[in-house]
Amino acid sequence: xxxxxxxxxxxxxxxxxxxxxxxxxxxxxxxxxxxxxxxxxxxxxxxxxxxxxxxxxxxxxxxxxxxxxxxxxxxxxxxxxxxxxxxxxxxxxxxxxxxxxxxxxxxxxxxxxxxxxxxxxxxxxxxxxxxxxxxxxxxxxxxxxxxxxxxxxxxxxxxxxxxxxxxxxxxxxxxxxxxxxxxxxxxxxxxxxxxxxxxxxxxxxxxxxxxxxxxxxxxxxxxxxxxxxxxxxxxxxxxxxxxxxxxxxxxxxxxxxxxxxxxxxxxxxxxxxxxxxxxxxxxxxxxxxxxxxxxxxxxxxxxxxxxxxxxxxxxxxxxxxxxxxxxxxxxxxxxxxxxxxxxxxxxxxxxxxxxxxxxxxxxxxxxxxxxxxxxxxxxxxxxxxxxxxxxxxxxxxxxxxxxxxxxxxxxxxxxxxxxxxxxxxxxxxxxxxxxxxxxxxxxxxxxxxxxxxxxxxxxxxxxxxxxxxxxxxxxxxxxxxxxxxxxxxxxxxxxxxxxxxxxxxxxxxxxxxxxxxxxxxxxxxxxxxxxxxxxxxxxxxxxxxxxxxxxxxxxxxxxxxxxxxxxxxxxxxxxxxxxxxxxxxxxxxxxxxxxxxxxxxxxxxxxxxxxxxxxxxxxxxxxxxxxxxxxxxxxxxxx
Amino acid sequence: xxxxxxxxxxxxxxxxxxxxxxxxxxxxxxxxxxxxxxxxxxxxxxxxxxxxxxxxxxxxxxxxxxxxxxxxxxxxxxxxxxxxxxxxxxxxxxxxxxxxxxxxxxxxxxxxxxxxxxxxxxxxxxxxxxxxxxxxxxxxxxxxxxxxxxxxxxxxxxxxxxxxxxxxxxxxxxxxxxxxxxxxxxxxxxxxxxxxxxxxxxxxxxxxxxxxxxxxxxxxxxxxxxxxxxxxxxxxxxxxxxxxxxxxxxxxx
Numbered sequence: 095x096x097x098x099x100x101x102x103x104x105x106x107x108x109x110x111x112x113x114x115x116x117x118x119x120x121x122x123x124x125x126x127x128x129x130x131x132x133x134x135x136x137x138x139x140x141x142x143x144x145x146x147x148x149x150x151x152x153x154x155x156x157x158x159x160x161x162x163x164x165x166x167x168x169x170x171x172x173x174x175x176x177x178x179x180x181x182x183x184x185x186x187x188x189x190x191x192x193x194x195x196x197x198x199x200x201x202x203x204x205x206x207x208x209x210x211x212x213x214x215x216x217x218x219x220x221x222x223x224x225x226x227x228x229x230x231x232x233x234x235x236x237x238x239x240x241x242x243x244x245x246x247x248x249x250x251x252x253x254x255x256x257x258x259x260x261x262x263x264x265x266x267x268x269x270x271x272x273x274x275x276x277x278x279x280x281x282x283x284x285x286x287x288x289x290x291x292x293x294x295x296x297x298x299x300x301x302x303x304x305x306x307x308x309x310x311x312x313x314x315x316x317x318x319x320x321x322x323x324x325x326x327x328x329x330x331x332x333x334x335x336x337x338x339x340x341x342x343x344x345x346x347x348x349x350x351x352x353x354x355x356x357x358x359x360x361x362x363x364x365x366x367x368x369x370x371x372x373x374x375x376x377x378x379x380x381x382x383x384x385x386x387x388x389x390x391x392x393x394x395x396x397x398x399x400x401x402x403x404x405x406x407x408x409x410x411x412x413x414x415x416x417x418x419x420x421x422x423x424x425x426x427x428x429x430x431x432x433x434x435x436x437x438x439x440x441x442x443x444x445x446x447x448x449x450x451x452x453x454x455x456x457x458x459x460x461x462x463x464x465x466x467x468x469x470x471x472x473x474x475x476x477x478x479x480x481x482x483x484x485x486x487x488x489x490x491x492x493x494x495x496x497x498x499x500x501x502x503x504x505x506x507x508x509x510x511x512x513x514x515x516x517x518x519x520x521x522x523x524x525x526x527x528x529x530x531x532x533x534x535x536x537x538x539x540x541x542x543x544x545x546x547x548x549x550x551x552x553x554x555x556x557x558x559x560x561x562x563x564x565x566x567x568x569x570x571x572x573x574x575x576x577x578x579x580x581x582x583x584x585x586x587x588x589x590x591x592x593x594x595x596x597x598x599x600x601x602x603x604x605x606x607x608x609x610x611x612x613x614x615x616x617x618x619x620x621x622x623x624x625x626x627x628x629x630x631x632x633x634x635x636x637x638x639x640x641x642x643x644x645x646x647x648x649x650x651x652x653x654x655x656x657x658x659x660x661x662x663x664x665x666x667x668x669x670x671x672x673x674x675x676x677x678x679x680x681x682x683x684x685x686x687x688x689x690x691x692x693x694x695x696x697x698x699x700x701x702x703x704x705x706x707x708x709x710x711x712x713x714x715x716x717x718x719x720x721x722x723x724x725x726x727x728x729x730x731x732x733x
Numbered sequence: 734x735x736x737x738x739x740x741x742x743x744x745x746x747x748x749x750x751x752x753x754x755x756x757x758x759x760x761x762x763x764x765x766x767x768x769x770x771x772x773x774x775x776x777x778x779x780x781x782x783x784x785x786x787x788x789x790x791x792x793x794x795x796x797x798x799x800x801x802x803x804x805x806x807x808x809x810x811x812x813x814x815x816x817x818x819x820x821x822x823x824x825x826x827x828x829x830x831x832x833x834x835x836x837x838x839x840x841x842x843x844x845x846x847x848x849x850x851x852x853x854x855x856x857x858x859x860x861x862x863x864x865x866x867x868x869x870x871x872x873x874x875x876x877x878x879x880x881x882x883x884x885x886x887x888x889x890x891x892x893x894x895x896x897x898x899x900x901x902x903x904x905x906x907x908x909x910x911x912x913x914x915x916x917x918x919x920x921x922x923x924x925x926x927x928x929x930x931x932x933x934x935x936x937x938x939x940x941x942x943x944x945x946x947x948x949x950x951x952x953x954x955x956x957x958x959x960x961x962x963x964x965x966x967x968x969x970x971x972x973x974x975x976x977x978x979x980x981x982x983x984x985x986x
Contacts, residue, residue, distance in 0.1 A: 142867075145867065146867045149866055149867055160788075160790060160796070160798060161788065161798070161849075161850055161851070162797075162850065162851075162853070162854055162894060164796075164797070164894055165790055165791075165796040165797060165798050165894075166796075167790070167791060167796070169791065169795050169796050170791050170793060170795050170796065179873070179874075181874065217868075219873045220870045220871065220872055220873045221867060221868070221870055222873075223870075223873035223923065224863065224865045224870035224871070224873075224923055225862070225863050225865060225923070226862075226863040226886075226917060226918050226921050226923045226924045228883050228884075228886040228887040228890050228917060228920075228921065229873075229883070230883065230887075231877075231878050231879070231880045231883040232880065233880050234877065235877025235878050235879055235880070236874045236877060237873055237874060253887055253890075254887060256795065256891065258795075259795055259891070259893075260887070260890060263890065266857075267857070267861055267862035267863070268862060268867065270854075270857045270858050270861055270862050271858075271862040271864065273858050274858040274859070280854070282851070282854075305843055305844075334790040334791045334792070334796065335789065335790065335791075335792055336789075336790050368763065369761070369763040369764075371761060371763055371764045371765075371768045371771075371772070372768070373765075373767065373768050373771060373792060374791075374792045374793070376793045377793075474813075475793070475794070478794075478814065478818055478820075479818070479820075481822075544867050544868075548867075591779060593774075593775050593778045593779065595771065595775060596775070637778055637779055637781075638778065639777065639778045639780075639781050639782055639783055639784060640783040640784065644744070644745065644844065645786050645843065645844045645847065647784065647786055648774075648778055648784060
């Protein structure tokens with residue numbers, strides 16, 4: 095199938111990227127000035143890529159919907175960023191990180207991409223440190239590290255529980271430097287609505303100016319989406335409420351394949367939903383499980399206060415089930431184990447859908463100060479939201495939607511199936527397989543942005559130097575803007591009775607119940623029907639007030655929700671197609687005797703990439719087979 | 734619980750604007766402040782009225798989007814709390830709550846509670862970065878940083894760029910914002926080379942954009958949702974003073 099050429103270079107695993115870099119075409123400095131690149135999204139990946147490309151001499155135009163690039167949701171990543179520095183002398187290496195990610199992803203990621211992600215990880219830490227990112231330090235002044243789920247070394251660099259904020263501000267400051275130099279132009283408060291494709295190549299975007307309501311056209315030689323994931327299809331998630339997959343969906347409609355949409359990470363430790371008004375869930379970083387112990391009472395419906403339950407009557411179920419990794423099992427396993435205990439009636443809290451994360455032992459052993467130094471801001475955050483003091487009583491946690499491993503299909507050069515359209519960071523599918531390991535999203539976003547895309551995009555752009563800028567009055571721009579306007583008018587003119595937020599909540603509930611932590615054939619089929627039903631009602635009964643000619647936040651929301659219906663369907667279809675359990679995708683029909691994911695490598699060891707076939711038509715499935723030459727494929731075990 | 738909300742409504746930057754009163758009868762103490770505004774907006778939309786525009790995104794106190802004066806205080810009552818983290822338990826049945834946008838010459842109102850904070854972006858572009866290219870950098874452990882310096886740099890770097898310091902200041906000064914960046918880099922070996930130039934340029938840009946002067950009242954520190962300390966302003970002042978002695982302002986950029 096020519097369509098899915100992953101362009102993975104030949105040669106030994108550890109030499110692929112190096113050899114590939116040497117073979118990539120270069121663009122001369124004089125020609126770079128003639129080339130425009132559009133970057134949509136300013137998280138860690140987008141800001142890093144824009145800064146790097148600007149520095150190289152390209153003209154970069156950067157877009158974000160917020161009022162500042164510094165607000166992108168990378169800012170909320172808490173725990174850390176991985177690198178194979180081996181500073182702890184615990185025998186870490188690129189291969190080990192690669193292996194941990196391949197295994198953590200349950201053998202559904204590309205070997206070559208994952209190895210490259212591990213390979214560039216050390217450069218990232220050097221780069222961020224040089225940018226003045228205030229990473230945690232040992233007393234001797236060297237960088238501190240900690241452990242994360244699914245690994246047995248200490249390779250996670252961190253800045254308290256706000257690593258994402260600091261890493262993002264690092265790339266944001268690099269971006270600011272380029273803006274000051276004039277190589278990058280920043281366009282804030284823009285919502286991208288259409289990608290313009292001319293002669294089969296991505297050549298621009300149409301976006302709505304969120305202040306004036308005007309449509310704007312921007313032309314370029316390549317378009318890069320760094321627009322994050324689509325986890326808000328669950329409505330309640332750890333994501334920013336305005337994060338959505340709308341940009342990826344726009345790419346999908348223009349011919350970019352959407353890969354593994356059913357691989358959505360449910361993070362095991364979020365503060366549980368407290369009431370029906372809630373608009374989002376707040377994460378409690380996985381790093382807490384370095385010192386916190388997870389447990390539930392051994393007795394069903396035990397209503398005693400946690401402190402009144404003697405030790406021997408507590409079930410430290412992760413330590414019991416997974417003695418080798420204990421509380422630091424990967425996220426999918428930790429999440430399902432919590433659900434299993436709660437479903438069986440052992441959960442705690444008012445609803446019975448929570449488990450304890452207890453620091454009593456750690457505080458006894460290390461003292462309160464040491465725990466405060468490591469997690470102080472997370473403890474404060476928890477206290478602010480719940481009113482309970484985690485230094486005195488255990489946290490209550492429950493899984494929540496967190497990260498999408500699935501995303502736009504890209505080749506080794508991070509280009510989608512539409513030439514000239516690239517996807518980086520969480521927006522692509524490439525590095526995490528069926529489950530992402532902790533502290534590897536900042537790593538992948540930074541790697542894609544600083545060290546991978548800036549090289550690979552040149553290979554494409556080298557052939558574009560003869561093409562002049564596409565004028566923005568080109569018929570393709572006219573057409574794209576017309577389509578965007580029609581979509582907006584359609585939504586504005588329904589004039590029904592139900593708000594975009596209410597529809598989003600309804601969709602989220604369906605997706606959580608039918609496409610959440612565990613799935614089954616019947617539930618997925620029901621879910622599909624229900625999504626269709628809600629979407630139908632959406633186009634009959636949506637209500638947006640205000641006008642299109644000024645700031646209109648409900649309209650922005652409605653455009654995101656409209657895209658979420660289609661992504662939800664894609665996600666359910668993909669889950670239905672994948673008749674196996676792997677990583678975060680857990681089909682109840684396919685599990686081992688002790689409740690672990692049961693893969694079917696013979697039939698499903700492939701990337702499922704979906705092609706848009708037209709409205710109301712079943713998307714077409716393409717398969718990219720996965721080959722494992724450098725690891726032995728086996729059932730994951732953390733026991 | 735029943736609440737009376739007096740909210741600043743302003744259709745556009747040129748509109749005069751004014752307070753409008755809304756009665757909410759079914760507010761709950763379980764809501765956050767933004768969820769209360771969500772509930773109000775749901776009603777307004779269904780009644781075909783323009784909903785209250787306000788900025789929000791992460792809703793966990795880290796992106797810095799949300800920004801409003803609540804009963805005369807940036808982000809409302811509560812210590813080190815952003816509006817999105819403000820719990821309605823801070824209010825009582827029957828309360829009247831006054832909600833306004835940030836008020837500062839450098840932050841013009843765009844609509845309702847949304848203000849234009851792009852002046853912060855311009856200050857950042859004047860020097861809020863370490864002047865280093867992507868790539869050719871030494872190993873991260875080459876330059877040790879004392880743990881207390883790293884921690885203090887982190888405290889300075891915690892700023893979320895919300896603008897509460899400016900809104901709290903009677904002079905609408907952005908000193909705490911500028912100090913956060915200048916101090917972070919002044920504490921680390923990586924930011925030394927252009928440190929004085931940075932302090933000089935960022936302060937000059939702040940003045941140029943219409944922010945007021947700092948008179949050390951400390952309102953910014955008291956209202957900062959991240960607790961960024963006034964001590965960073967002292968460090969900025971030292972850097973700025975040194976920059977003055979060295980006549981940094983007369984150097985070419």
